[in-house]
Amino acid sequence: FFSSRRRHTRYWRDWSSDVCSSDLIFGLNYEPAPIKIYIDSYGGLVYQCFGLLSVMERSQTPIHTIVTGCAMSCGFMMLISGHKRFAHKLSTPLYHQVSSGAFGTVKEMEEKLEESKRLQEKLESIVLDKTKISKKKLSEIFENKKDWYMTSDEAVKLGVVDEILK
Numbered sequence: 001f002f003s004s005r006r007r008h009t010r011y012w013r014d015w016s017s018d019v020c021s022s023d024l025i026f027g028l029n030y031e032p033a034p035i036k037i038y039i040d041s042y043g044g045l046v047y048q049c050f051g052l053l054s055v056m057e058r059s060q061t062p063i064h065t066i067v068t069g070c071a072m073s074c075g076f077m078m079l080i081s082g083h084k085r086f087a088h089k090l091s092t093p094l095y096h097q098v099s100s101g102a103f104g105t106v107k108e109m110e111e112k113l114e115e116s117k118r119l120q121e122k123l124e125s126i127v128l129d130k131t132k133i134s135k136k137k138l139s140e141i142f143e144n145k146k147d148w149y150m151t152s153d154e155a156v157k158l159g160v161v162d163e164i165l166k
Helices: 022-026 046-058 074-080 106-130 135-144 152-157
Strands: 035-041 063-072 084-088 092-095 163-165
Touching (some): 074 106, 092 152
Parallel strands (some): 063 092
16 A cells, blocks of 8 residues: 555555565656745754755755745755745845854864855855856855845746745
């Protein structure tokens, strides 16, 4: 018995060569329903965000991201990492540079600064890969130290989302 609704496979008899055929195991025409991630987030911690993005990227089940309110900072990164991306009309994506703090010895603070720069480069690489946002625009945001708030219409034009939900 195979239930696509609950994504469970149950076998109610012993395995034998007549049951364990490649047709039974591989012949299922199963197309899973997309996983929907609804986002209304001011962000979070970048390391944990990268962990989630890695899982999303490797998912064989399509992942649809939907911003309902705001998708800021790490929420923005989650949004652009969906296999298909949606926004509600009044939603607000936001991109900005990495922020962090450091204390300790000068060497410890230098190490933290280098790590923050590495994380910033990684974030920019992901944004460039998954959207139509230019390197020039990302550099402008970085140099001006500003938060970049977007409307849902702007997000579509920039390839941040694929469509606006009506």
